[in-house]
Amino acid sequence: MDATSRILRFQLFNFKKTASVFWTILLILNIIGYVITKFFYSKIQIGIFHNGQLVSITGSNIMPILIFFIIYGIVIYHENFRLALNFGATRRDFYKSVLAMNLIASFTFAVIQAILQVIDKLFVNKMVVNSVISFQLNSNPIVNFLMIILVFMSILLFTASFMNIIGILQYRYGYKFWIGLGILIFGSSIFMGVRIVQLFLRFTDLFLYLLPRLGVFTIPTLAILASTIFYVIGYSLFRKVSC
Amino acid sequence: MLDLNSDKSIYIQIAEIIENDIILGNLKEEEQSPSTNEFARVYQINPATARKGLNILVDEGILYKKRGIGMFVSRGARSEIVRKRQASFLKEKLPEILMEANRLEITFDELIQHIKKLGGGR
Amino acid sequence: MLEIKGLNKSFGSNLVLKDINLDIEGNKIYGLLGRNGAGKTTLLNLISSQLIRNSGDIKYQGEEIFENSKAIEDMCLVKPLPESSKDKKVRDIFTMARLMYKNWDESYKEQLISEFNLNTNKRLQKLSAGNKTIVGLIIGLASRAKLTIFDEPTLGLDAAMRYMFYNSLLKDYETNPRTVIISTHLIDELANLFEEVIILNSNMITLKDEVSNLRERSYFLSGNGDIVNEIVKNRKILYREELGSTMIVGIYDNLSENEKREIRSRNIEISTIPLQKLFVFLTEGTLGEVM
Numbered sequence: 001m002d003a004t005s006r007i008l009r010f011q012l013f014n015f016k017k018t019a020s021v022f023w024t025i026l027l028i029l030n031i032i033g034y035v036i037t038k039f040f041y042s043k044i045q046i047g048i049f050h051n052g053q054l055v056s057i058t059g060s061n062i063m064p065i066l067i068f069f070i071i072y073g074i075v076i077y078h079e080n081f082r083l084a085l086n087f088g089a090t091r092r093d094f095y096k097s098v099l100a101m102n103l104i105a106s107f108t109f110a111v112i113q114a115i116l117q118v119i120d121k122l123f124v125n126k127m128v129v130n131s132v133i134s135f136q137l138n139s140n141p142i143v144n145f146l147m148i149i150l151v152f153m154s155i156l157l158f159t160a161s162f163m164n165i166i167g168i169l170q171y172r173y174g175y176k177f178w179i180g181l182g183i184l185i186f187g188s189s190i191f192m193g194v195r196i197v198q199l200f201l202r203f204t205d206l207f208l209y210l211l212p213r214l215g216v217f218t219i220p221t222l223a224i225l226a227s228t229i230f231y232v233i234g235y236s237l238f239r240k241v242s243c
Numbered sequence: 244m245l246d247l248n249s250d251k252s253i254y255i256q257i258a259e260i261i262e263n264d265i266i267l268g269n270l271k272e273e274e275q276s277p278s279t280n281e282f283a284r285v286y287q288i289n290p291a292t293a294r295k296g297l298n299i300l301v302d303e304g305i306l307y308k309k310r311g312i313g314m315f316v317s318r319g320a321r322s323e324i325v326r327k328r329q330a331s332f333l334k335e336k337l338p339e340i341l342m343e344a345n346r347l348e349i350t351f352d353e354l355i356q357h358i359k360k361l362g363g364g365r
Numbered sequence: 366m367l368e369i370k371g372l373n374k375s376f377g378s379n380l381v382l383k384d385i386n387l388d389i390e391g392n393k394i395y396g397l398l399g400r401n402g403a404g405k406t407t408l409l410n411l412i413s414s415q416l417i418r419n420s421g422d423i424k425y426q427g428e429e430i431f432e433n434s435k436a437i438e439d440m441c442l443v444k445p446l447p448e449s450s451k452d453k454k455v456r457d458i459f460t461m462a463r464l465m466y467k468n469w470d471e472s473y474k475e476q477l478i479s480e481f482n483l484n485t486n487k488r489l490q491k492l493s494a495g496n497k498t499i500v501g502l503i504i505g506l507a508s509r510a511k512l513t514i515f516d517e518p519t520l521g522l523d524a525a526m527r528y529m530f531y532n533s534l535l536k537d538y539e540t541n542p543r544t545v546i547i548s549t550h551l552i553d554e555l556a557n558l559f560e561e562v563i564i565l566n567s568n569m570i571t572l573k574d575e576v577s578n579l580r581e582r583s584y585f586l587s588g589n590g591d592i593v594n595e596i597v598k599n600r601k602i603l604y605r606e607e608l609g610s611t612m613i614v615g616i617y618d619n620l621s622e623n624e625k626r627e628i629r630s631r632n633i634e635i636s637t638i639p640l641q642k643l644f645v646f647l648t649e650g651t652l653g654e655v656m
Contacts, residue, residue, distance in 0.1 A: 003434035087465035
């Protein structure tokens with residue numbers, strides 16, 4: 001067995017543990033969400049609402065998933081790389097394993113979440129008269145399902161590739177990175193104030209608006225393109241990193 | 244026993260340990276001597292050091308190698324060791340004693356007298 | 366097996382290793398000696414490609430090691446595990462090592478765990494300093510890497526544990542020979558395990574020789590000051606001390622039997638320098654090249 005596959009198994013070992021814990025907790029929360037919605041709908045509202053109407057319960061998983069990828073992108077360098085380097089990995093092989101892991105992670109998470117969305121839609125439709133907004137990208141339900149996976153996966157991959165760069169920078173510069181980031185955030189919030197949050201919210205609205213309207217392949221294509229660029233940038237930063 | 248802190252090199256001590264065993268009769272002719280690995284394990288030394296000690300004895304003809312099996316005590320090893328040690332005693336130890344006696348201003352005759360009194364030699 | 370030529374390493378403006386040339390042969394146990402801060406750890410990290418050098422070549426079996434997985438997969442460097450892994454369970458760390466090292470021997474690792482009485486269910490940070498070291502030692506031994514390097518393997522170990530380690534190392538070396546490099550400043554106990562020692566001093570390698578040669582080339586000469594001075598002229602002097610009218614000088618040089626006899630005849634005492642003392646002399650000060 002050659003070096004690349006050994007490092008990949010090393011990565012998978014770590015990933016499996018964290019991912020299982022993550023999804024176990026998330027699924028439990030989702031189930032609790034369903035139970036509460038079914039029995040206590042009038043008293044407690046859980047899930048994503050739009051204009052007072054329940055849209056989705058599992059949809060709110062998206063935030064934790066993004067946070068997972070953000071943290072994972074940093075941890076993979078901060079913990080895994082340090083150990084892998086100690087145990088005899090080359091930087092090139094390690095980077096290949098990161099790419100592979102990102103693909104695996106974004107794919108599996110996308111598939112799981114897509115399945116949850118389908119279940120969710122059935123559930124919500126039973127609960128409420130009609131879910132007002134549906135993630136309908138294609139009339140054929142199977143194709144629709146695959147499209148959703150594709151969109152999710154490309155978004156997650158985009159996040160992963162971006163966090164990959166952040167992770168490398170954090171590894172290289174350590175505490176200096178965090179200080180720099182802090183200065184950036186505080187600095188920009190002083191200069192731009194609340195406008196940053198508004199900008200972000202408007203961006204998400206725009207995204208949700210555009211999503212069903214743009215040719216459905218635009219988002220994945222852009223995301224994958226951006227990811228590739230990010231990965232190339234990442235490697236140039238990573239190649240000469242010391243322990 | 245091996246003195247790890249001694250001035251004498253360890254591999255020389257190993258050679259001497261084997262020689263002593265041969266003289267005492269613990270290791271007889273044509274018997275197999277302990278291997279380098281056994282020495283290394285017992286005394287916690289590098290096997291190469293032990294090998295060096297055994298190789299000295301091979302070079303001197305006291306041990307011989309049986310390929311694939313190990314080291315064995317040569318025929319006539321005991322007498323060879325005795326002869327070797329006799330030579331060393333006479334060429335090195337004795338001159339030292341004489342030099343020391345000289346330094347202490349013990350005359351040659353006084354020395355011979357004392358030796359006679361002690362009944363030295365066989 | 367390993368050829369190092371013209372190796373240089375600086376951290377910023379701080380030159381740590383200067384023009385290092387070294388040939389490491391297979392299946393030998395080497396000792397790497399030097400004072401604290403001499404650059405031993407840096408050298409070992411460079412050899413295992415964890416640090417990046419400024420200049421020079423490091424070749425393993427003729428091929429450059431940098432980013433060469435074929436070379437690096439034959440090496441194992443045992444050093445303190447990173448801080449970031451302190452929350453991991455010991456058995457998970459062993460699993461990760463097992464996944465990474467191609468020659469890993471799982472049953473040997475289990476045997477060592479019970480010999481050293483290690484509780485693998487604990488998290489790394491909950492272990493005592495000694496046990497933390499032992500985790501590394503077990504990884505090093507069980508990796509069966511063709512080039513296994515131990516950087517200060519005795520930290521935090523009591524005498525019993527240290528001897529257990531020496532025992533395990535020698536026992537395994539007997540049946541599964543490999544190249545071992547041990548860096549230490551604890552010379553007393555380890556000197557007898559080494560076949561060759563490499564001494565790092567003032568950023569350079571000042572000596573590389575078989576341990577037996579070292580013993581046979583180092584002498585204390587003591588006696589009348591004038592005579593001693595005459596004898597040691599033009600020889601490598603390691604040490605000089607005066608006690609009343611007696612001069613004690615430590616030299617590193619060959620002395621033939623005739624020379625020794627001659628020296629003794631002039632009432633100068635010749636004795637060998639204990640290895641520990643010898644290494645202290647060789648690792649301190651600015652001796653430049655002894656060999």
